[in-house]
Amino acid sequence: MSITGIKGMNDILPDEVGTWQFLEREAHRIFGLYGFNEIRVPVLEKTELFCRSIGEATDIVEKEMYTFEDRSGNSLTLRPEGTAPVMRSFIEHRLHAQDPVAKLYYMGPMFRYERPQKGRYRQFHQIGAEAVGIDDPMMDAQVLAMLCHYFKAVGIDQVSLQINSLGCPECRPAYRQALVAFLDERRSVLCSDCQRRCQTNPLRVLDCKVPACQEATTAAPSVLDHLCGGCAGHFSQVRTYLEALELDYSVNPRMVRGLDYYTKTTFEMVTGQLGSQNAVAAGGRYDGLISDLGGPALPGIGFAMGVERLVLLKSQNPATAQRPGLFLAALGETAARHCFLLMNDLQQRGLKVEMDFSCKSLKAQMRRAGKLNARYALIVGDDELAAGQAPLRNMDDASQETVALQELAAVLNSRLADCS
Ligand code: HAM
Numbered sequence: 001m002s003i004t005g006i007k008g009m010n011d012i013l014p015d016e017v018g019t020w021q022f023l024e025r026e027a028h029r030i031f032g033l034y035g036f037n038e039i040r041v042p043v044l045e046k047t048e049l050f051c052r053s054i055g056e057a058t059d060i061v062e063k064e065m066y067t068f069e070d071r072s073g074n075s076l077t078l079r080p081e082g083t084a085p086v087m088r089s090f091i092e093h094r095l096h097a098q099d100p101v102a103k104l105y106y107m108g109p110m111f112r113y114e115r116p117q118k119g120r121y122r123q124f125h126q127i128g129a130e131a132v133g134i135d136d137p138m139m140d141a142q143v144l145a146m147l148c149h150y151f152k153a154v155g156i157d158q159v160s161l162q163i164n165s166l167g168c169p170e171c172r173p174a175y176r177q178a179l180v181a182f183l184d185e186r187r188s189v190l191c192s193d194c195q196r197r198c199q200t201n202p203l204r205v206l207d208c209k210v211p212a213c214q215e216a217t218t219a220a221p222s223v224l225d226h227l228c229g230g231c232a233g234h235f236s237q238v239r240t241y242l243e244a245l246e247l248d249y250s251v252n253p254r255m256v257r258g259l260d261y262y263t264k265t266t267f268e269m270v271t272g273q274l275g276s277q278n279a280v281a282a283g284g285r286y287d288g289l290i291s292d293l294g295g296p297a298l299p300g301i302g303f304a305m306g307v308e309r310l311v312l313l314k315s316q317n318p319a320t321a322q323r324p325g326l327f328l329a330a331l332g333e334t335a336a337r338h339c340f341l342l343m344n345d346l347q348q349r350g351l352k353v354e355m356d357f358s359c360k361s362l363k364a365q366m367r368r369a370g371k372l373n374a375r376y377a378l379i380v381g382d383d384e385l386a387a388g389q390a391p392l393r394n395m396d397d398a399s400q401e402t403v404a405l406q407e408l409a410a411v412l413n414s415r416l417a418d419c420s
Contacts, residue, residue, distance in 0.1 A: 008122030055260025119277030
């Protein structure tokens with residue numbers, strides 16, 4: 001029996017990889033415009049990093065981490081997200097000593113042991129960005145502007161931005177208390193997970209997908225009614241800046257997020273196209289995280305996009321792969337040897353060229369040229385080699401011209417420049 005891949009961990013096959021490269025390329029380009037620099041951190045970290053940052057009572061830490069002991073007995077975890085590892089690195093390398101304002105971005109695989117379904121996988125990829133050192137609401141708006149700019153640049157428009165504020169350690173306890181009091185009265189109708197969450201992580205009850213829980217919490221107290229003056233003022237300024245930047249958004253006071261490190265602004269970019277996996281990007285402010293991890297008391301804000309979800313939205317209009325400029329059809333072994341050297345020469349000059357090594361019939365080779373979607377085919381046999389010229393066929397309109405082999409590179413360059 002052949003060996004298969006692991007459930008929920010996907011291969012990214014050659015016909016999809018063009019879309020991935022496009023999405024990554026645009027992230028490098030757009031994030032660069034906003035002054036963000038790339039950082040690369042390992043996929044494995046000490047387990048404690050995620051327990052301390054994401055929170056012991058979250059679904060991720062309670063049941064979704066790939067955790068194991070290495071051969072020395074250290075508990076290690078495959079990163080379920082990128083913020084904590086990036087902040088660990090920021091603190092460890094004292095990047096704040098060089099500059100207390102750091103704008104960093106990253107891309108790569110993340111791992112969560114979730115039930116796989118469309119848009120939800122066990123190995124998935126994030127493109128994320130983190131801005132450290134500035135708590136001004138302008139930074140929140142700038143990060144959101146960059147996120148919206150990215151979506152526009154990659155041509156994904158079936159998304160909308162939702163924002164909320166989760167308050168701070170000053171105001172959250174009073175909200176939590178009000179929510180717990182509300183939930184206690186309805187405890188018997190909540191699902192068993194939520195009955196447990198009432199004690200461990202009551203805010204998450206608002207996020208439960210079970211219809212009975214949603215119904216029971218429709219009139220739950222709103223976090224926005226419990227913000228302290230500082231958080232309320234911050235949130236209202238974020239909204240003012242978003243409006244000044246003409247970014248569309250809606251306020252969703254039930255958005256609580258699945259990670260404990262958030263303070264103040266949180267947000268999600270949601271879509272109606274992916275069923276229950278509706279968040280294509282998500283993030284927020286985490287003003288206490290860096291000091292909780294042993295670093296300086298610096299604020300931060302960031303987001304991560306799920307690349308598989310971007311690809312699903314993008315697959316409606318896939319990026320076309322680059323077509324070969326030329327297919328060399330060689331008739332006979334001498335011509336094949338010549339074409340082989342010619343192909344290498346043209347590739348070295350930057351042209352995308354293909355040939356078939358098996359010396360099949362001209363018909364079979366032209367079929368291959370069509371399958372590869374080549375723009376031109378050059379037909380070379382012994383007579384053409386002797387004459388130093390060969391027919392060049394335009395594969396799109398079947399027109400043909402005779403080209404001197406010496407001038408082939410120049411002719412192709414001008415023809416391909418015309419059609420690109
Ligand atoms: P998150 O909401 O857990 O936040 O994940 C961010 C995005 O990653 C989600 O909106 C979704 O698009 C994608 N994602 C999450 N889990 C899966 C999965 N199992 N399969 C496919 N895609 C998935 C974070 O990870 C935070 N670190 C974001 C952040 C950065 N907050 C501040 N800075």
